[in-house]
Amino acid sequence: MATDKKPVQPLLTGDRTIPPEGAKMITIYIMGRQYRVPETLTVMKAVEYAGYQYVRGCGCRGGICGACATYYRFVGDYRLRAGLACQTVVGPEMIIAQLPFFPANRPDYDLDGMKGDLHAELRSLYPEVFKCIGCGTCTRTCPMDIDVMDYIALMKRGDLKGAAKKSFDCVMCGLCASRCPAQISQFTAAMFVRRLVGKYVLPRAEHLKKRVEEVVSGRYAKMLKGLMDMKPEDVKRLYVEREREPDMAEPGAWTPKDREHL
Numbered sequence: 001m002a003t004d005k006k007p008v009q010p011l012l013t014g015d016r017t018i019p020p021e022g023a024k025m026i027t028i029y030i031m032g033r034q035y036r037v038p039e040t041l042t043v044m045k046a047v048e049y050a051g052y053q054y055v056r057g058c059g060c061r062g063g064i065c066g067a068c069a070t071y072y073r074f075v076g077d078y079r080l081r082a083g084l085a086c087q088t089v090v091g092p093e094m095i096i097a098q099l100p101f102f103p104a105n106r107p108d109y110d111l112d113g114m115k116g117d118l119h120a121e122l123r124s125l126y127p128e129v130f131k132c133i134g135c136g137t138c139t140r141t142c143p144m145d146i147d148v149m150d151y152i153a154l155m156k157r158g159d160l161k162g163a164a165k166k167s168f169d170c171v172m173c174g175l176c177a178s179r180c181p182a183q184i185s186q187f188t189a190a191m192f193v194r195r196l197v198g199k200y201v202l203p204r205a206e207h208l209k210k211r212v213e214e215v216v217s218g219r220y221a222k223m224l225k226g227l228m229d230m231k232p233e234d235v236k237r238l239y240v241e242r243e244r245e246p247d248m249a250e251p252g253a254w255t256p257k258d259r260e261h262l
């Protein structure tokens with residue numbers, strides 16, 4: 001891979017990327033090719049700035065969906081780093097490869113039949129969890145700062161409620177599993193545990209039950225049909241003009257003025 005500092009003109013400007021005026025241009029490498037991009041961009045925007053168009057590996061653009069797992073290292077630095085492309089800002093001499101998909105272990109299961117020993121169900125579906133060697137690589141790799149090794153330890157001990165709580169912020173990016181020497185798919189095992197805990201351990205959420213009943217009874221059918229019949233521009237306008245919850249609002253402290261559909 002070339003490391004010379006010769007400026008390289010960007011090939012194209014991605015339609016979602018508006019580089020700030022006067023931003024310093026830096027050299028990065030995307031899948032082995034050299035590009036010059038503004039230093040202020042996230043990896044995702046830099047990839048688009050370089051002329052690529054996402055057809056996979058991009059979803060929410062806000063650090064929530066986990067679709068944009070990325071590996072990178074800097075020229076001359078041995079350390080392999082990981083992050084989310086939509087959250088990680090590019091740096092000079094960064095070598096980037098995005099992971100569009102990770103082949104995790106996702107066994108079939110039917111939660112309805114699991115009423116007895118929940119820990120035994122985990123042992124049967126994810127026996128590899130019990131082979132964790134406690135190396136901590138998963139925790140060091142996680143872009144959400146989750147102590148992955150610890151939730152795996154809780155699973156091993158049978159504290160499924162604790163493991164569900166500890167893994168709650170997982171965005172399912174798969175980076176932890178991609179580096180595990182014991183070949184554990186931590187994030188799919190944790191999803192299974194959260195489902196078990198949601199179904200069999202935690203009390204039923206009455207407000208959710210009520211809302212599902214309202215949906216099933218057709219309460220929102222007329223509203224949905226109205227949306228389906230609208231022109232796309234009108235749907236976009238409705239979305240842009242919607243009443244929005246303020247950033248950082250206390251949970252439960254805000255409700256919209258229009259409560260017709262609540």
Ligand code: SF4
Pocket residue numbers: 141142143144145146148169170171172173174175176177186187
């Ligand atoms: S626990 Fe694993 S899959 Fe979940 S966010 Fe962390 S690295 Fe990604």
Ligand code: SF4
Pocket residue numbers: 131132133134135136137138139148149152179180181182183184186
């Ligand atoms: S990377 Fe794998 S073996 Fe290492 S602590 Fe995490 S789960 Fe255990």
Ligand code: FES
Pocket residue numbers: 057058059060061062063064065066067068084085086087171
């Ligand atoms: S695009 Fe959703 S987390 Fe990055």
